[in-house]
Amino acid sequence: MPRYRATVTITLRPAILDVQGKTVEQALHALGFTTVEHVRIGKHITFELEAADRSIATEQCNAMSNQLLANPIIEDYRVTIEDVEP
């Protein structure tokens, strides 16, 4: 079966307060980067998987995101699939 490289980017939904982001923003201001605003911190997850084709790989990554990787109540996710060169 073909192998794919998946990237799942997980971000907090815009309505959710990002406490970690706020803390980093204040630290950046204290370091002199005073124009920085709207800091949001999410996750960047990469892995490889096998699937019959690209659309099945995408479907599996969506299922993984909904079941484990993301918290769909407060987070959005975006899946990108690339071929792995054999």
Add this chain to the structure above:
Amino acid sequence: MPRYRATVTITLRPAILDVQGKTVEQALHALGFTTVEHVRIGKHITFELEAADRSIATEQCNAMSNQLLANPIIEDYRVTIEDVEP
């Protein structure tokens, strides 16, 4: 001054063991996603900043990454800069 939207992606260096990634990998196997391998978990940080031009914005983001956002001993970072529509 023009505003830019920055994305900083922070990943563990390839030689560094990703304990969190390993744990997620085992959980995905337990859920039936048995072909998943090489799970690596990094950070996806987005923010806006002001700078005279794009190259100064990039330079500032590199400085922020080295000083605060990433741990250069064990992590790599990648900066992407986009224009913010006024």
